[in-house]
Amino acid sequence: MELNTGLACRRLDFRWPGKQAEAPPVLESVEAQFSPGTVNLVTGATGSGKSTLLHLLAGLLRPTAGEIWADGQPVSRWPSRHRDAWRQQTGIVFQHLALIPDLTVAENLVLPLIPRQIVWSRIQARIHRQLAVAGLSDLADTPASALSGGQRQRVAMARGLVVRPRFLLADEPTAFQDDDHALQIGEMMAAAAHDGAVVVVCSHDPRLRSSHRVDRRFLLDSASLVETPDSLAAP
Numbered sequence: 001m002e003l004n005t006g007l008a009c010r011r012l013d014f015r016w017p018g019k020q021a022e023a024p025p026v027l028e029s030v031e032a033q034f035s036p037g038t039v040n041l042v043t044g045a046t047g048s049g050k051s052t053l054l055h056l057l058a059g060l061l062r063p064t065a066g067e068i069w070a071d072g073q074p075v076s077r078w079p080s081r082h083r084d085a086w087r088q089q090t091g092i093v094f095q096h097l098a099l100i101p102d103l104t105v106a107e108n109l110v111l112p113l114i115p116r117q118i119v120w121s122r123i124q125a126r127i128h129r130q131l132a133v134a135g136l137s138d139l140a141d142t143p144a145s146a147l148s149g150g151q152r153q154r155v156a157m158a159r160g161l162v163v164r165p166r167f168l169l170a171d172e173p174t175a176f177q178d179d180d181h182a183l184q185i186g187e188m189m190a191a192a193a194h195d196g197a198v199v200v201v202c203s204h205d206p207r208l209r210s211s212h213r214v215d216r217r218f219l220l221d222s223a224s225l226v227e228t229p230d231s232l233a234a235p
């Protein structure tokens with residue numbers, strides 16, 4: 001397996017700590033390689049482990065066994081502070097979105113840029129551009145708490161993209177979107193891949209499964225991840 005670029009799972013096992021030893025693992029011997037410039041869709045039944053896989057890829061959980069490699073580095077073996085630094089290259093769109101409700105849309109986008117030591121005028125320009133791409137310019141000064149579910153989800157995607165991630169990890173990013181906005185989110189992920197990012201998206205959404213913006217499709221089932229032709233990807 002080529003491990004020098006992109007994100008890779010290598011004999012990855014995961015079992016939730018505290019779960020009985022005989023409980024089935026969430027992931028077992030998962031091998032996968034997600035390359036820069038590609039959108040990779042992971043589908044699977046509810047509870048099959050899609051969110052767990054994304055958290056492992058983001059370095060937010062540690063594998064029970066096996067490793068996550070990023071650009072040829074075994075990041076899952078690194079101590080937390082090194083993984084935290086590495087995660088600055090990552091845009092994460094959580095299923096539960098994790099916006100700060102009392103901050104405005106624009107302020108939510110500022111947060112991931114703060115540790116990057118970018119000058120303020122550049123931060124403002126970047127946020128301005130990202131909000132325009134996401135069709136959110138009119139909502140820049142609106143508190144996140146006053147947004148609809150779909151708007152919140154698009155803000156979460158914009159926040160994931162504003163860091164210009166090398167790795168974009170998105171969990172159900174189209175769940176609350178109408179068809180036009182689901183299409184727009186597909187385009188935003190494809191644009192990130194076009195700019196060289198590794199995009200891994202977990203979703204049940206048939207609109208993403210059939211999207212021509214997806215390059216590779218995987219099915220998570222019985223703790224295994226297998227690449228599928230389109231027709232087999234439906235959970």
Ligand SMILES: Nc1ncnc2c1ncn2[C@@H]1O[C@H](COP(=O)(O)OP(=O)(O)OP(=O)(O)O)[C@@H](O)[C@H]1O
Nearest residue numbers: 016026044045046047048049050051052053095204
């Ligand atoms: N914090 C946790 N502690 C213990 N078990 C957990 C935890 N989070 C998830 N699980 C279990 O891990 C398994 C995989 O859950 P996960 O959320 O990764 O699935 P999923 O495929 O993303 O599901 P969905 O499509 O419903 O979001 C499930 O059996 C779930 O009950």
